[in-house]
Amino acid sequence: MQADTEIYLRSIKAICPDLREEELSQFAAKLTLQELDKKDIFIQSGKVQQSLGFVTKGLIRSFFVDLNGNEINVGFYAEGDYATHYPAFISRQPSSYTIQCLEPATFLCLKFDDLQWIYQQYPKFERYGRLVAEEILKRQQARIESFVFQTAEERYLDFATHHARLFNRVSLSHLSSYLGIERQTLTRIRQKIAHK
Structure with a gap:
């Protein structure tokens, strides 16, 4: 758990470098480690997210x-991201x-409850929480705007550009669902781009 905690604390320090070691260690003391296998569920729809x-x-x-x-896929999250439906989490x-x-x-x-305690005890963490919420x-x-202003091909190219580290880790079926298109349409888009 130590290595994982260091990864998390580094990401916090990158956003809020003025947090003191004592504050970070109190935060770290509230963390628990959870390991899940492929296809396991972290949050189930219809239930209140506890952590x-x-x-x-x-x-x-x-x-x-x-x-x-x-x-229907709405997001993919890898190392350094949060697994959350944040509005539901904070509103319980x-x-x-x-x-x-x-x-x-x-x-x-x-x-x-531990997050709320951290905010109460160490107000600097509220800034971190705000910045994460803004992100x-x-x-x-x-x-939302990608579906309003972009074509399916533009959404695909945008995903390839901005999520390059996920690109080869997401199946075509999951990606087509995320992009809001049929898998055959995604295949045609990929072929068209390959021949440019």
């Missing part, structure tokens, strides 16, 4: 099931999404 999960190893996806029973509401491992994954988890909001907004 925020920081991914130190592996790849996960967030999805919902539509009225026709299709799984049931999640609309299921979060599932696409690879064996390791998470450092922080319970909601989540920016990503969600970019995803």
Whole structure:
């Protein structure tokens, strides 16, 4: 767990370098390690998320099931990302999404009550929480706007550019669902780009 904790604390220090070692060690003391296998569920839709999960190893996806029973992917998260349906987590509401491992994954988890305690005891962590929340909001907004302003091909190229480290780790079926297109359409787009 020590190596995983160091990864997490480094990511916190990169965003909030003024946090003291004492504050970071108190934060680290609240963390628990969770290891899951491929296809295991970290968060089940319809349930309240108990802990925020920081991914130190592996790849996960967030999805919902539509009225026709299709799984629609809304996000992929790898090392250094959070496994969360954040608005539901902070409002203590049931999640609309299921979060599932696409690879064996390791998470450092922080319970909601422990997060609130950290904010109370060490106000500098509130800045970290705000910056993480802002990043989540920016990503969600970019995803919404991609469906408004971009073609399917542009969404594909954007994913390839901005998520290069995930590109070869996500199956075509999962990627086509995320992009909002049929798998055959994704294959045609890839072929067209390959022949340019």
